[in-house]
Amino acid sequence: MVGGTERGHAMSNTITTVRGAKPRWLRRIALVLGGTFVAFIVVLQGVALALPRSNPPVRAEPAWDSPQTRELFMRACGDCHSNQTNWRWYTFVAPAAFLAYRDVTQGREKCNISEWGTRGEQKCDESAETIQKGTMPPWFYLPLHPEARLSPQEKQQLIQGLLATFGGDEEGPSGQERPGVKNDTDEKEEHKEQNKGKEGLIPSTIAFRLS
Numbered sequence: 001m002v003g004g005t006e007r008g009h010a011m012s013n014t015i016t017t018v019r020g021a022k023p024r025w026l027r028r029i030a031l032v033l034g035g036t037f038v039a040f041i042v043v044l045q046g047v048a049l050a051l052p053r054s055n056p057p058v059r060a061e062p063a064w065d066s067p068q069t070r071e072l073f074m075r076a077c078g079d080c081h082s083n084q085t086n087w088r089w090y091t092f093v094a095p096a097a098f099l100a101y102r103d104v105t106q107g108r109e110k111c112n113i114s115e116w117g118t119r120g121e122q123k124c125d126e127s128a129e130t131i132q133k134g135t136m137p138p139w140f141y142l143p144l145h146p147e148a149r150l151s152p153q154e155k156q157q158l159i160q161g162l163l164a165t166f167g168g169d170e171e172g173p174s175g176q177e178r179p180g181v182k183n184d185t186d187e188k189e190e191h192k193e194q195n196k197g198k199e200g201l202i203p204s205t206i207a208f209r210l211s
């Protein structure tokens, strides 16, 4: 029994020695790396807090076809496509802050219903299409915003409402910007010619684009 205790002592001594022998330089490196990491996080968070989370005044809105269309749009799209963004708490925390900031800035650039008639409408006419395709609202937005998840009926309602409010996409399949440059009718007719007879083969979203 006595021998056993002694052996136990010997063992714990060995362990202590091994622990104590952890080289000092290793600790220093760990400390420097850890310190750098913490400093990095602090700076990152500082920048995140300094981002301008602005909600400029609402200048003008489109002539909504119905209050429901606006309501659905604000629910599913308004955070990124209006000047009435709900800057939630996590938009103050890095790295979510950077993603949210980028989304709102780029989203407003493409389509901002709060600056209608100035330059807000840029690409709003593609809205119905993006919902149909499922690209808008972006997938990563939904888990954090369950209220933006639309039922199939609500989706249809919003699509119809947006078509009535914004009109369809007037861009040709060649991707050229809005009518008014040279062609307009000529070129559209041409595309119609090209796509004659393909109607049944083209998925409805694309057919919608072509029409």
Ligand code: HEC
Pocket (backbone or CB within 6 Å): 073, 076, 077, 078, 079, 080, 081, 102, 103, 104, 106, 107, 110, 111, 123, 124, 125, 126, 127, 128, 130, 131, 135, 136, 137, 138, 141
């Ligand atoms: C989380 C922010 C966010 C939400 C919510 C959101 N969008 Fe977007 N949207 C963006 C960003 C960012 C872009 C530009 C970058 C891109 O094209 O992917 C964009 C682009 C667009 C465009 C321009 C066409 C295009 O694909 O570039 C349309 C139209 C659009 N969104 C419609 C909608 C509609 C309709 C909804 C609601 C059903 C919606 N968006 C919800 C962020 C958002």
